[in-house]
Structures are given as structure tokens and as C-alpha cells.
Amino acid sequence: MGIFNRNKTTDGQKDLPQTKGFRLFSFLKGGGLSEEFYGQLEDLMVEGDAGVKTAVEVCEELRRRVKAGKTEDEAAARRLLREILRESLITGGGDLEDGRLNVGLILGVNGVGKTTTVAKMAHFYGKQIGNDRIVLAAGDTFRAAAAEQLERHGERLGVRLVRHEAGSDPGAVIYDAVESAKARKAALILADTAGRMHTKSHLVEELKKISKILESKGGDYRLRKFLVLDATTGQNSVSQAEVFNDAVGVDAVILTKTDSLSKGGNLFAICRRFGLPIAFTGTGERLDDFHPFDAELFLDRFLGE
Numbered sequence: 001m002g003i004f005n006r007n008k009t010t011d012g013q014k015d016l017p018q019t020k021g022f023r024l025f026s027f028l029k030g031g032g033l034s035e036e037f038y039g040q041l042e043d044l045m046v047e048g049d050a051g052v053k054t055a056v057e058v059c060e061e062l063r064r065r066v067k068a069g070k071t072e073d074e075a076a077a078r079r080l081l082r083e084i085l086r087e088s089l090i091t092g093g094g095d096l097e098d099g100r101l102n103v104g105l106i107l108g109v110n111g112v113g114k115t116t117t118v119a120k121m122a123h124f125y126g127k128q129i130g131n132d133r134i135v136l137a138a139g140d141t142f143r144a145a146a147a148e149q150l151e152r153h154g155e156r157l158g159v160r161l162v163r164h165e166a167g168s169d170p171g172a173v174i175y176d177a178v179e180s181a182k183a184r185k186a187a188l189i190l191a192d193t194a195g196r197m198h199t200k201s202h203l204v205e206e207l208k209k210i211s212k213i214l215e216s217k218g219g220d221y222r223l224r225k226f227l228v229l230d231a232t233t234g235q236n237s238v239s240q241a242e243v244f245n246d247a248v249g250v251d252a253v254i255l256t257k258t259d260s261l262s263k264g265g266n267l268f269a270i271c272r273r274f275g276l277p278i279a280f281t282g283t284g285e286r287l288d289d290f291h292p293f294d295a296e297l298f299l300d301r302f303l304g305e
Contacts, residue, residue: 021301022048022263025078033072038063041081048302049234050265054272058084082299088268089295093224093252094279096125101181101221102188103214105139105174106254107207107244108228109195113256115146117228117282118190119153120290121254124280129187131158137177137191138163139170139210150192157287160184170194170206171213178214178221189221204247211248224251226279229270231258238269245274252279255293259284264302 024044031037038059045055058081065080096102104121108114122134136154138147144166154161162177174191181189193210194203214223227250229237244250253270258281270276278293 021304022265023304024048024302025304028078030074032074033066033077037074037077045265047263048265049263051235051238051269054088054265054269057272058088058268078303082303085268085302086295086299088272089298090271090275090277091293091295092279093226093277094292096129096188097222101178101186103178103221103223104188104190105210105214105223105225105248106190106192106228107195107225107248107250108193109240110143112195112228112230113282114195114228115140115149115153115192116285117254117256117290118150118192119157120282120287121190121280122153122157122159123287124290125188126157126159133185133187134159135177135181135184135186135189136161137174137189139174139191140194141166141168141170141173142194146192146194160186171210174210175213182220204243207244207248225249226252226254227276228254228256229266231255231264231281232260234263234266235269237266238273241270241274241276245276250274250276252277254278254280254282256282258282259289264298267298 027044028040042055042059045058046052050058061084062077062081065084066077069076071077106114106118118136122131122136126134136150136159138150138161140146141164147163147166151161151163160180162173162180164173170193177189177191193207211225225248227241227244229240241250241253253276255267255278267278271278281291281293283289283291
């Protein structure tokens with residue numbers, strides 16, 4: 001088992017903001033399992049950012065399970081709804097493989113917090129394997145401020161950073177980081193990448209090139225591709241997941257800015273549509289505001305329990 005094969009938080013369940021969340025059940029009127037109940041539930045799921053397709057699928061599944069259980073009890077239906085939604089959520093994906101170099105490629109559009117997430121991940125993993133066993137790679141060579149920001153984080157954490165001049169080939173940066181990590185017998189590389197969605201075709205080609213470089217040496221290390229999504233963007237995050245997953249294949253999702261999270265139904269759509277696990281959530285600006293995703297706590301706040 002990997003050192004970080006965890007799906008639950010252990011530090012007071014802080015992986016989601018201390019807010020009331022969406023609280024779907026507080027909006028769902030009583031009155032029994034009528035057509036109005038299912039119609040309202042579907043509307044609320046859409047309002048909660050789950051998307052029309054996911055909302056319809058969830059309501060249809062709820063109807064089937066209610067019918068199979070031969071119940072007209074609304075309380076039982078709510079329990080079944082939670083069961084369906086819990087089955088939709090996939091957790092994990094943040095484990096490291098022991099005895100092998102692990103490479104985390106951090107993906108996402110500009111503005112979602114990739115560079116800060118790299119630092120938070122280094123802090124998270126460093127507490128367990130030591131910062132001296134981690135190497136950062138400044139693969140976003142398009143935005144000079146990204147490398148400078150990552151350099152400041154590296155100095156603060158005592159983590160080695162590999163960077164080239166602005167405009168350099170990001171694949172070369174990450175390749176050098178791999179060589180450096182091997183020489184230092186490091187356990188983990190965390191590589192930042194560019195996220196220029198306004199030039200999507202160029203971004204996709206760049207990421208494909210980086211991925212190809214890394215995968216060509218896949219026998220030497222374990223490669224994981226983490227997609228960083230902004231919790232406040234709703235269904236836009238589903239579109240982003242589609243672009244990145246189609247381009248290079250995503251292994252797990254990291255949700256940032258959950259301290260501003262008001263809905264969160266997009267997670268159901270991402271997990272159901274792409275089969276992607278939610279590995280971590282970022283809950284604030286501090287390095288410690290980063291935790292493994294807790295599906296039960298998320299459901300408590302989405303449903304209002």
C-alpha cells in the first residue's frame with residue numbers, strides 16, 4: 001500500500017469550508033413521493049450545478065429504487081438519494097507508490113490555483129516523507145510569474161526547484177526535474193504546467209508533448225496527472241475536465257477555492273461522466289488548507305444534513 005493511500009481526513013474534517021453548503025434538503029418541500037417531488041428534486045439538482053443529464057439520471061435511479069423497495073416514505077427516499085449520490089462520488093488518487101519515483105503533473109486552466117496547489121501538495125506530502133525528497137518543476141514557462149511564485153514557495157518549504165528561462169520548452173524543464181530527482185533519490189516530483197485555454201489547441205499540443213516525454217520513460221517512475229478545478233465555476237469545470245481528459249488522460253481531480261463553495265453538484269457529473277476520483281480539496285490560502293477529499297462530509301453539506 002502506498003504511503004498516501006487515503007480517502008478520509010484525519011484532522012478535524014477540514015477538507016470543506018465551514019459553511020452550510022448547498023443544503024438541498026432544506027429546499028425540498030415535503031408532501032410525499034409525488035411527481036412534484038421528483039420534479040422539484042431534478043430542478044434543485046440542476047440548481048446545485050449537477051447538470052441536467054446527471055439530475056435526470058439521479059432522479060430516474062431514485063424512482064427505480066423507491067419502486068423496488070415498495071416505499072412511499074419520503075424519509076426513506078431521501079436516504080436512498082444520499083446512497084445514490086454517494087455511489088456517484090469517487091475518492092482517492094493521491095497515493096504515492098513506495099520505493100519508486102512518483103511524478104505528479106498538475107494540470108488546469110489559468111486562475112484555478114495550480115501553482116499554489118503545487119506548493120500545498122509539497123507541504124502535504126513533505127510532512128510525511130520529508131521536503132528533501134521532493135522536487136518541484138516550473139513547467140509553466142509561458143507565465144514568468146508562475147516560476148517566480150513557485151520559487152518562493154520552494155525556498156519557504158526547503159524544496160528543490162528546477163526551472164528554466166521564461167519561454168523555454170516546458171518538456172525540457174520537466175525532463176531535467178526527473179533527472180535531478182533520480183540523482184537525489186527523491187520520492188516525488190510535482191510539475192506545474194501552463195493553462196492558456198484561450199489558445200486551447202496550443203495548450204493541448206503542449207500537454208501532449210509533455211505527457212509523451214514522461215510516458216516514454218514510464219518504466220522509471222509512476223506518472224499521475226492531477227486536474228485542478230475551481231469549485232466556484234460550476235458546469236464550466238465539467239467542460240474543462242473533458243478537454244484535459246481527452247487530451248492527456250486525467251488520473252484525479254483537485255478542487256480549489258472550496259472556502260467559496262456554495263453548491264458543488266458538478267462533482268457528481270465529473271465522477272459519473274469521466275470516472276475521475278476527487279483526490280484533494282483546497283480550503284483557503286494557507287499551505288495547511290489542503291486535505292484529502294471527504295465524500296461523507298461533502299454530502300452532509302450538499303444535502304444539508
